[in-house]
Amino acid sequence: MSRSIVAERYATGLFKAAQEQGVLLAVHTDVRELQAALDGNKDFGELMSLPQLSLIKKRELIANVLPGAQELLLNALYVMLDADRMDELSDVLEDFHQLANDASGVAEATVYATRPLTEQEETAISSAFAHKVGKQSLQIQTIIEPKLIGGIRLQIGNQIFDSSISSKLAKLERTLIG
Template identity: 60%
Template sequence: MSNSVVAKRYASALFELAQQHGQTGSIQEEMNELKKVFRDNKDLGELFGSPKLSSAKKKEMIANIFKGANPLVLNALYVLLDAKRMDEAQNVFEEFLALADDAAGIAEAKVYSTRPLTEQETNGISATFAKKIGKHSLRIENIIDPSLIGGVRLQIGNQIYDSSLSTKLDKLQRKLIGS
């Protein structure tokens, strides 16, 4: 998540509009897609930031590229364009997604393991740790890390829960050397 005050303001305004119109879920899906599009196409951000194209031409391009997008999303992009803040678009998408997740009681989590987790293991981790942080569920990204030897390491925001075998062995080694 970004630390941009500007992005937070734009995302908050869009989130409030989405809630008022009962479209939070659909806009959240579109924000995920926009985030991918802007991340995978760096030239797109540069194009919309280019002073060589008029604002009207840029708006026309946005309308064509994102044809079929929710009008609230298109208007948000137009507002960013008019305010010369297209460089903040990616941050706005991230902030909106964070607001939507927070409102739904969902937290992002990274689970490092030596092998892919089963659906049952993922659901168990989500249920257990969501309660610990006061959320309904976790959206888990499973990252394979053979250096753990066994067990898992879980990161939720800036909190880390580590029950990996490599960490336990390191602690044991420090105890043995220290005594």
């Protein structure tokens, strides 16, 4: 969760409303799309903070960025806009994402490997490690890192599971040298 109490409150409110209305999965999908759009375009935040742009124009901009988005998410964004809290948007989306993942028993994981993983390998890693962090499954992002030589390094939150050849060689070197 973010350090912003305001962001946490907006995210919690959106999460509870989405749960109550039975649209949590759809809102979560829209939140991920919005986060990807924001990551790809840093100018959006600047536009939302421009005093020269009227609230009506800003609402239109939000609606254009999220065509077909859940009405609940759009309304939450409009409330944030009206309260002049759009600077908290990134934290709200991150907090909501964390709440939705926790509710569905999913943890985010980063796998460092020497090559892209197949779907079967991702599934095997998810089933092998999800229970170690008390989750049902892992949402895996793979990062290619040739320095590992072979094997993988898996990071789930602040836990790291390292079975790479480079780490085993480093451990062997420390053992032999003393």
